[in-house]
Amino acid sequence: xxxxxxVAGFLLLPVALYLVFVISPYAQAFQIALTDWRxxxxxxxxxxxxxxxxxxxxxxxxxxxxxxxxxxxxxxxxTIALGLAFAYLLSDSAGTPGARVYRVIFFLPQVLAVxxxxxxxxxxxxPDASGVINGGLARLGIEPVGWLTDQNLALWSIIxxxxxxxxxxxxxxFSAGMAAIPREVFEAAALDxxxxxxxxxxxxxxxxxxxxxxxxxxxxxxxxxAFALVNVLSMEQGGPDGATSVLATEIYKNAxxxxxxxxxxxxxxxxxxxxxxxxxxxxxxxxxxxxxY
Amino acid sequence: xxxxxxxxxxxxxxxxxxxxxxxxxxxxxxxATSRSAGPVAASPAAPTSAAxxxxxxxxxxxxxxxxxxxxxxxYATDLHEALYSxxxxxxKINHVPTQKVGTQxxxxxxxxxxxxxxxxxxxxxxxxxxxxxxxxxADLTPLFEAPSLADPAKKVRDTLVGxxxxxxxxxxxxxxxxxxxxxxxxxxxxxxxxxxxxxVPRTWAEFNALGEEAKKAGIALFAYPGQVGPFYQLxxxxxxxxxxxxxxxxxxxxxxxxxxWQAEPVRQAVAAWAQVQRDFGDKAxxxxxxxxxxxxxxxxxxxFYPCGSWLENEMAKDRPESFEYAIAxxxxxxxxxxxxxxxxxxxxxxxxxxxxxxxxxxxxxxxLRMMLSREGARGYTEMTKNLTVVNGVVDGLELTSAVRSAxxxxxxxxxxxxxxxxxxxxxxxLFDHGQVQTNSVMSGRITPEEFCANMQKKADALKAxxxxxxxxxxx
Numbered sequence: 001x002x003x004x005x006x007v008a009g010f011l012l013l014p015v016a017l018y019l020v021f022v023i024s025p026y027a028q029a030f031q032i033a034l035t036d037w038r039x040x041x042x043x044x045x046x047x048x049x050x051x052x053x054x055x056x057x058x059x060x061x062x063x064x065x066x067x068x069x070x071x072x073x074x075x076x077x078x079t080i081a082l083g084l085a086f087a088y089l090l091s092d093s094a095g096t097p098g099a100r101v102y103r104v105i106f107f108l109p110q111v112l113a114v115x116x117x118x119x120x121x122x123x124x125x126x127p128d129a130s131g132v133i134n135g136g137l138a139r140l141g142i143e144p145v146g147w148l149t150d151q152n153l154a155l156w157s158i159i160x161x162x163x164x165x166x167x168x169x170x171x172x173x174f175s176a177g178m179a180a181i182p183r184e185v186f187e188a189a190a191l192d193x194x195x196x197x198x199x200x201x202x203x204x205x206x207x208x209x210x211x212x213x214x215x216x217x218x219x220x221x222x223x224x225x226a227f228a229l230v231n232v233l234s235m236e237q238g239g240p241d242g243a244t245s246v247l248a249t250e251i252y253k254n255a256x257x258x259x260x261x262x263x264x265x266x267x268x269x270x271x272x273x274x275x276x277x278x279x280x281x282x283x284x285x286x287x288x289x290x291x292x293y
Numbered sequence: 294x295x296x297x298x299x300x301x302x303x304x305x306x307x308x309x310x311x312x313x314x315x316x317x318x319x320x321x322x323x324x325a326t327s328r329s330a331g332p333v334a335a336s337p338a339a340p341t342s343a344a345x346x347x348x349x350x351x352x353x354x355x356x357x358x359x360x361x362x363x364x365x366x367x368y369a370t371d372l373h374e375a376l377y378s379x380x381x382x383x384x385k386i387n388h389v390p391t392q393k394v395g396t397q398x399x400x401x402x403x404x405x406x407x408x409x410x411x412x413x414x415x416x417x418x419x420x421x422x423x424x425x426x427x428x429x430x431a432d433l434t435p436l437f438e439a440p441s442l443a444d445p446a447k448k449v450r451d452t453l454v455g456x457x458x459x460x461x462x463x464x465x466x467x468x469x470x471x472x473x474x475x476x477x478x479x480x481x482x483x484x485x486x487x488x489x490x491x492x493v494p495r496t497w498a499e500f501n502a503l504g505e506e507a508k509k510a511g512i513a514l515f516a517y518p519g520q521v522g523p524f525y526q527l528x529x530x531x532x533x534x535x536x537x538x539x540x541x542x543x544x545x546x547x548x549x550x551x552x553x554w555q556a557e558p559v560r561q562a563v564a565a566w567a568q569v570q571r572d573f574g575d576k577a578x579x580x581x582x583x584x585x586x587x588x589x590x591x592x593x594x595x596x597f598y599p600c601g602s603w604l605e606n607e608m609a610k611d612r613p614e615s616f617e618y619a620i621a622x623x624x625x626x627x628x629x630x631x632x633x634x635x636x637x638x639x640x641x642x643x644x645x646x647x648x649x650x651x652x653x654x655x656x657x658x659x660x661l662r663m664m665l666s667r668e669g670a671r672g673y674t675e676m677t678k679n680l681t682v683v684n685g686v687v688d689g690l691e692l693t694s695a696v697r698s699a700x701x702x703x704x705x706x707x708x709x710x711x712x713x714x715x716x717x718x719x720x721x722x723l724f725d726h727g728q729v730q731t732n733s734v735m736s737g738r739i740t741p742e743e744f745c746a747n748m749q750k751k752a753d754a755l756k757a758x759x760x761x762x763x764x765x766x767x768x
Contacts, residue, residue, distance in 0.1 A: 038423035040402045127580035149580040235520045236729050259420040
C-alpha cells in the first residue's frame with residue numbers, strides 16, 4: 001500500500017497536467033459542439049445536434065473528408081514504399097557506400113518546421129518563371145505549370161511535400177528495424193539462392209512488418225492533419241474550389257474567421273472519431289501472427 | 294481580485310480541484326467557456342462639462358490595443374496617446390501593440406477584462422457582430438454628438454466625410470469608428486503611359502484596344518493576386534457592377550435581397566472582367582500573393598492593378614523612380630451604365646471601437662475624439678500617408694502621388710461615388726465564399742452565370758440561418 005502511495009505521488013502531477021491540457025479540451029470540444037457558442041461570451045446556449053445536422057448537409061465538409069480519404073491512401077503508401085526502398089538500399093545487407101551520410105540527408109527535412117517547409121515550397125511551386133520548378137521548365141521552353149492553382153494538381157502537389165518531409169523519418173525507422181534482423185537469416189537466404197528482391201519480400205518485409213504497421217498509423221494520423229501546409233501553400237486556404245481543403249482548415253475558418261465555435265467544435269469531434277476509427281481499423285486489419293526469430 | 298486568494302482558489306486555478314472533486318465539474322471550470330464573466334458594473338463617469346463633454350475621469354488609466362501592421366503603431370504612441378497624456382497627465386496609458394487582435398483579445402472579453410480602445414484590424418480581427426450580441430461594444434453616440442476638437446463650433450459627426458456615421462452602425466447604433474479614407478479602383482504607372490503615349494481607357498472597347506497594344510509590348514493588361522488577395526478582384530467585380538447598375542446593386546447585396554447577385558449588372562460586370570482575364574491576363578497570377586503581384590506591377594509587367602490608395606505606402610520600399618502611381622476609374626462597361634466613367638469607390642477603413650465593459654469607456658471615447666482632432670488627424674496623415682475621415686485638415690501637407698491622384702479622381706467623380714461593400718464585415722462567410730468564386734470564374738472554371746448562382750445560393754443560406762444576426766442599410 002505504501003508503495004502504491006509512492007507511485008501515485010509521482011503520477012499525480014503528470015496525470016493532472018494530462019487531464020487539464022489534453023483530456024479537458026477534448027471534453028470541452030464535445031460540450032461546445034452541442035452549443036451555438038460564438039467565442040466571446042461566457043454563456044453557452046445548448047442547441048442539441050444542430051451543428052452535426054448542419055455538418056452532414058455541408059458540401060465543404062464532405063469535400064474535406066474526400067480529400068482526407070485520398071491523403072489517407074496515398075500518403076502512407078508512397079511514404080512507406082519510398083521509406084522501405086531507401087532503407088533497404090541503405091541497409092548493411094545492400095552494402096551501399098556512404099549509407100550513414102544518406103541517412104542523415106534523408107532525415108534533414110524532418111527537422112524543418114512545417115511552416116518553413118511551406119514557405120520553401122511556395123518558392124518551389126511558384127507559378128511563374130521565378131519558381132524553382134517552373135524556372136527549370138521555362139528553360140526547356142515548357143509553359144509554366146500552376147502546381148497549386150490547377151484543380152487537378154493542387155492536392156498532389158501538397159501530398160508530394162508531405163511525402164518529401166516524412167520519408168526521412170521512416171527511412172531511419174525502417175533502418176533500425178532492418179538492423180535488428182539477424183545476419184544469419186540473410187546469409188541462409190543467400191545460400192538458398194534468393195536474389196535481392198526475393199530477400200526483401202520474403203525476409204526483410206515480414207520481419208519489419210510491426211514497424212510498417214506503426215508507420216501506417218502515424219502517417220494516417222498525419223493525413224488527418226495537413227493544416228499548416230494547406231494554410232500556407234494553397235490558394236484560398238483549401239482551394240482552388242476546395243480541392244485541397246481539409247477538416248483542420250475548415251475548423252480554423254469557422255472558429256476564428258466566422259466565430260462559429262460551436263460548429264467548428266462539431267467538425268473537431270468528427271475529426272476525432274475519424275482518426276480514432278482509422279487507428280482502430282488499421283490495427284485490426286494489419287494484425288497478424290508475430291514472427292519470432 | 295482585490296483580496297489575497299485563498300489556498301483553495303489557488304488550487305482551483307491550477308486545476309487540481311479536478312482531482313479532489315472528481316473529473317467533470319471542477320475540470321471544466323478551469324477552462325474558457327464555463328468561467329462566468331459576471332455582470333461588470335458600468336464604470337461611473339465623471340461629471341461632464343464644456344471642457345470635458347464625455348465625463349472623463351482624469352486619473353483613470355487607459356489601455357489602447359493597436360494592430361501593428363502596415364501603418365505600424367507609432368502613430369498611437371507618438372501622437373494620439375501623447376495627446377491624451379497631455380490632456381490627462383495623471384492617467385497612465387497602457388499601450389499594447391499586436392498582430393493578432395483576435396487571439397490576444399478573445400479570452401480577455403470572455404473573462405471580462407476588456408481593453409478600452411481597440412484598433413480591430415488585420416487578418417485576425419474580431420467579429421464585431423458577436424461582440425455586439427454580448428454587449429461588449431460601447432455606444433459611440435456621445436462621441437459623435439460631442440463638440441469636435443478639430444472645430445469646436447461643430448459636433449464630431451459634422452466634421453467627418455460622408456458615410457462614416459452610416460458605416461459605424463451595427464443594429465442601428467454607432468459602434469465602430471472607421472478612421473481612414475481609401476480610394477479603390479485601378480492603379481497604373483503614369484510615367485509608363487506618358488512614355489508610350491497611351492491614354493487611360495474610358496470604355497471597355499478602348500480598354501480592350503489598349504490590351505492588344507500592351508500585349509505587343511509584353512505587358513498583361515490586368516492582374517490580381519489569386520493566392521492571397523482575391524478579394525481585391527471581388528471588390529472590383531462588385532464596384533464594376535455598381536457602376537453599371539448604380540449603388541442599389543451593392544445595397545441589395547448587403548441586404549441579402551432576393552436575387553441580388555443574379556441581377557443583370559452583376560452578371561455583366563463579371564462577364565466583362567472574365568473576358569479581359571481570358572484575353573489579356575496571365576494565369577500565373579492566380580498563384581501569386583499580393584506582394585509578388587505588386588512587385589511585378591512595379592516592374593511594368595502588369596498595366597492595371599485593382600487596389601486601394603494605401604498601395605503606394607505599402608510598396609514604398611520597392612518603387613523605382615520610373616514608376617508613379619495613379620488611379621483610373623474602371624472603364625465604362627456598357628453604353629448605358631448608371632454611373633458615368635468618372636465614378637470611383639471612396640470608402641473608409643481601419644476600425645476602432647471602445648469596450649463597453651472595460652475599465653474606462655469614457656476615456657476610450659475621449660481617445661477617439663482626440664484621434665479626430667486636427668492635430669490627431671493631420672499628424673496621422675503625415676505619419677502614415679493615409680487620409681483620415683476628418684474633413685479639411687491636410688491642406689499644405691506633402692502627400693504621395695497616389696493620394697494626390699486619388700483626391701483628383703474624387704473631385705472629378707463629384708457625387709458619383711461608388712459606395713462601400715458592407716457584407717465584407719457583416720457576413721464574412723459570404724465574402725470568403727466570394728473570393729473562392731472569384732478565382733473560379735476568373736480562371737474560367739465556372740461561367741459568370743454560375744458565379745451569380747453560387748453567390749446567390751450562399752447569400753440565401755445565410756439569410757435563412759437564424760444564428761447570424763442580420764444587418765440592413767438604406768444608403
